[in-house]
Amino acid sequence: MYQYQIAPMMGWTDRHFRYLMRLLGGDSFLLFTEMVTINALAYGDAHRYLDKADAEGDVILQIGGSDLQRVAEAIQKAEPYGYAGYNLNVGCPSDRVQNAKIGACLMAEGKLVSQVLSVMKDHTDKPVSIKTRVGIDGVDSYDYFRNFVDEVLASGCHEWIIHARDAWLKGLSPRQNRSIPPLRYEYVFRLKQELPHLHIALNGGIRDIDTANDALTQVDAVMLGRAAYQDPRFIHQLGHSNKDYDDVLKEYISYLKANLEHFPVRKIIAPLVIALMGYHGAKKDRARLAACKTASEVLVVLDSLHLLAEGV
Template structure:
């Protein structure tokens, strides 16, 4: 493989310890830097992940796909790709930009991802995944992790899963996030692949029993703090996706109830108060209000007035010239 010089991290780049007990799943179009900024207000311990970014976008794209707010640390970049040289280059760039972890996507089942030869289809090529991990680990000092499924298509035996994990583990991968569903690469949409293949939590528990030296987080269908606690009796960490997005205030409980912290829980009103300066700065720089408020829609889920909150933001935040007054007006409609 082409030799790439090991990344030298800038002296002023923040490096924080990573608590892997709880993390928020990388979700395309959802876990952007605006959502992550809000999430960090409610949980200081959660490990945050970017949306998946392809190596092609980083190396050849015209935009800055690695921008983030310093407040987001600890922050992991999820990469999509299967070329070890390209992945190593991107990992090096990310480390120099201050990211705290690099995660390789071996779980996304979409046709577009398969055509690019990355995502869940890579489970069938464990040696290539191991080579990719090794290439990245050789050029960065931050952790390189893998997010995967329990199987793909008809290759869904426990032996298939352990062969994959063992092969990648041999190249130094010490952390795996396992979505406890297999992926059907043909016939199901990405949305259907998050819902139709049955969950098999015991298989992930068994993986942890058989490989106690590996840090394993479980992902898929986790809906509340009690379920998270139950998983943590068998596994090292939990990763939550849709529930952490659709009901974001659940994050306010994470530090105290999962991570052993004795911190004050931020109220919803305090979350909004702290978001207002961030929103104002974004709008003043030419951004649209709904770029941020779309992530705040679920903040009052289950409470009286939540429908009025959602409706006011949805109907007004996209309008030209909309600013923080729209958020303040929406909050006035909520009974807390």
């Protein structure tokens, strides 16, 4: 069981970012995909959403949706790809997903969430988990949260990731919903005390080792979101990689060169742009890299990265 997890984050935790996280954190982190909706898997290019590399190690696929038939089909489609488990998103507050009965709005429908998780469990032998908030629309009493948990436990889902703030479905953007509602770690700790058999990961606002370690005295795991792309050195510090930070960057650059032709340039360079953070003089290199539109432009910039080009 992992003590550290890197959160699912749309626009960030694609296969390239996950590869960087694996290099930075060694085997210490459980990684998550971005949320993939069941409709995207039903109507879109499912292989593009699901494909990943063995080098990413253990990755959990996060799905969004509540149509039972489509949830079943999504898990069936994903099974051959070798995910370490599946997670249901019950935390996303965006308007777009609310209309499709996805994300945090499902906190008002604990019985449906329980059914969805049961269907997921019926279609895989891998662990199934839920990622949720502690409340919605300002209703964030412990009793409300606990009632939701009890309804969902009928599914037998014992792996919980809890973003410890409520989600306001009206009036706040997804971004504001990650900072304005107050953090309620105490609810998560209390839940673990009351239901010690649950595997509980605390999420929300964890950005330093002390907060992470303090939380780990009360819950089983901590999940880090924004810290992963705002402070990649923290991930390196927390994890048990046997590579030093420079070597991680060099390895990512080798990966980038080998795979540049096969993926959209913007996607594959994004992790390097963040990982270069903190080097003396990296500001210019990062800006030049971020401005690249084609593979050949990227190669030119890589060859002139004054800090790292040598010996890569």
